[in-house]
Amino acid sequence: MVRVTVDLLKKRAEHNDGILQSLEEITLHQYDIEKIELIQDHCKHLKILYLQNNQIEKIENLSKLKELQYLNLALNNISKIEGLCSCESLQKLDLTLNFINFKSLVDCISELKHNSFLSELHLTGNPCTDHCRYRMFVIYSLPQLRTLDALPIKSSERIKAKQMCSNIDWNASEWQSDDSKEDGYGHSVEARKASYCEDKEREERQRCENEERDQQNPFRKGKDVVKEARAKMCAIAKEGENGALPKQRNIGKYEFEMKGVDDLYAENITCVIEAPKYLDTSEIFVDIHPHWFQVIIKKKSLLLHLPTTVKANESRVRRLVCNGWLELIMPKTEFKKKKFGNEKNIQKNQAQAMQTSDGDDGGIIDSDDADDIPPLE
DSSP states (O other), X not given: OBOOOHHHHHHTTGGGTTOOTTXXXXXXXXXXXXXXXXXXXXXXXXXXXXXXXXXXXOOOSOTTOTTOOEEEOXXXXXXXXXXOXXXXXXXXXXXXXXXXXXXXXXXXXXXXXXXXXXXXXXXXXSGGGGSTTHHHHHHHHOTTOSEEXXXXXXXXXXXXXXXXXXXXXXXXXXXXXXXXXXXXXXXXXXXXXXXXXXXXXXXHHXXXXXXXXXXXXXXXXXXXXXXXXXXXXXXOOOOOTTSOOOXXXXXXXXXXXXESSXXXXXXXXXXXXXXXXXXXXXXXXXXXXXXXXXEEEXXXXXXXXXXXXXXXXXXXXXXOTTTOOEEEEEEBSOOOOOOOOOHHHHHHHHHHHHHHHHHOOTTOOOSGGGGGSOOOO
């Protein structure tokens, strides 16, 4: 059996760059999940949740999903509708092929009356659907519904349901007796679990037999070399025994820009690397060495060689606020310092320049010669 973990949620949130805070849709079907957990704590803005074809027995830990609109719990082991009254935005609920009988439906139908936006409900394949008054009872109990079991609810059905069900005590034994075909199903939660365990054992046995047959087959297909090489290239790199640098790579095809490489006077080599703006920093790995560095973003590696030696222990890494990109600042071990003249020499040169400009009158009349100019007539 599989438990819901943060790693599993991030894996299924790849379409949202693994960001759970803003996730609106997630698919967790066919994982053999037994219990609903962690989803409401990490995905509070979830609108669509697929949990079909698991081993869930109880609807729980969903009360904080105020924006949830569609919940799919088909093909599970649920026998009671509960834990959904706080999902105030719920519009569609799919409970196909579960174990909700008519008695349980009567007891828990009030749970869905609080979901005022619920317009579509699916209960096909549950024992309760074989009761003679099942459809009329649900239509009467949930007037907000527009569709039941993929069939639109007609106005005539609403009138008929009101006429038939308004004066009936559904808790009376006559309506909860086995007058339906519920026993005709011949299965239960325990039977489904036993069948599931048998299927798993059969699959495991078949897998072992196939592995033995493949090993004995001289023409068996070899390992996927490309896939193994790609996984190796995305792992944390190390230098060779003789100090050989690992091969350069850019598996994720990330954009990057190097600054200060060709500038002999630059104190640092700066590298800006593309990264999703809202990506959790825990999904980023950075390893800086004197002659190379490696960055792993979402399990995809970028490794580059450096043209000059850098101080790895003094290097800094930060995220840019504007776009979330990664910036690596690596101080060089050797660089040329710019030479600046003394302030006295600078002042002396400025004074000489001013004297030169004063000696050249440029045709400008001095104030002493102004008396020799005849007056205008």
